[in-house]
Amino acid sequence: MSEQTIALVTGANKGIGYEIAAGLGALGWKVGVGARDQQRRDTAVEKLRAAGVDAFGVPLDVTDDASVSAAADLITEQAGGLDVLVNNAAITGSMPQTPTTVDPAIIRDVVETNVIGVIRVTNAMLPLLRRSASPRIVNMSSSVGSLTLQTTPGGETGPISAAYAPSKTFLNAITAQYVKELKELGDTKILINSGCPGFTATDLNGFRGIRTPQQGAAIAIHLATIPDDGPNGEFFDDAGIVPW
Numbered sequence: 001m002s003e004q005t006i007a008l009v010t011g012a013n014k015g016i017g018y019e020i021a022a023g024l025g026a027l028g029w030k031v032g033v034g035a036r037d038q039q040r041r042d043t044a045v046e047k048l049r050a051a052g053v054d055a056f057g058v059p060l061d062v063t064d065d066a067s068v069s070a071a072a073d074l075i076t077e078q079a080g081g082l083d084v085l086v087n088n089a090a091i092t093g094s095m096p097q098t099p100t101t102v103d104p105a106i107i108r109d110v111v112e113t114n115v116i117g118v119i120r121v122t123n124a125m126l127p128l129l130r131r132s133a134s135p136r137i138v139n140m141s142s143s144v145g146s147l148t149l150q151t152t153p154g155g156e157t158g159p160i161s162a163a164y165a166p167s168k169t170f171l172n173a174i175t176a177q178y179v180k181e182l183k184e185l186g187d188t189k190i191l192i193n194s195g196c197p198g199f200t201a202t203d204l205n206g207f208r209g210i211r212t213p214q215q216g217a218a219i220a221i222h223l224a225t226i227p228d229d230g231p232n233g234e235f236f237d238d239a240g241i242v243p244w
């Protein structure tokens, strides 16, 4: 493993993912820009390189087994290993998503990307992460995935949603299960946490968010850089712990 820390950010061609890649690159890290569209990926890599980031493109569709497996091979070839995985890629699915009327196909698509996609990428990258001295996994979640907030009158719950918000609840639940299993397996070096970027102006919400993508990226950069005795299996935003 080289001295340089190596990260993969999924969905890094735009929005918060791009700014996570830029922020980790500014630390001197080598950053894999995971993106499914070649043109958008190349444009992002060029822009990052122009800003001085040691970036490389990683063709990656998180819903596709072959793509994810090829991404792990490419990272091994190009970087020789992986220290940090930021599972950032996600979709909201088309709206409305009211539970009484939702098209189940929307739920399937959202879960395929936001939950199964994370599991697929994580499991493909685990052999590489296990060889790192200080492996970290950051799962980009959302406070709308907090069941506590969703069931607390006055909580920050977002719109009624049968796909996107529950997909983030599911992702948080999966994060907890990874923590349990990795502990049982003795994989104690791997720290895995969920982060919420806050309501950020990106394509995801038609740029209605009130935070900049750079601000949204801050929690992922923080969780990617925690020390070996840092938190494990917790859920944070910039203000601190988010209830599950």
Ligand SMILES: NC(=O)c1ccc[n+]([C@@H]2O[C@H](COP(=O)([O-])OP(=O)(O)OC[C@H]3O[C@@H](n4cnc5c(N)ncnc54)[C@H](OP(=O)(O)O)[C@@H]3O)[C@@H](O)[C@H]2O)c1
Binding pocket: 010, 011, 012, 013, 014, 015, 016, 017, 034, 035, 036, 037, 040, 060, 061, 062, 063, 087, 088, 089, 090, 091, 113, 117, 140, 141, 142, 143, 196, 197, 198, 199, 200, 201, 202, 203, 204, 205, 209
């Ligand atoms: N924005 C917010 O207010 C907010 C709030 C809470 C949580 N979050 C979370 O923060 C993360 C980043 O969101 P964002 O606001 O930056 O969204 P965004 O601008 O829509 O970016 C999403 C990224 O995910 C990629 N992606 C989607 N499906 C993919 C797939 N199958 N394979 C690979 N990449 C895929 C997109 O690529 P394409 O360009 O190819 O579509 C894009 O790069 C997400 O996990 C989101 O749920 C955002």
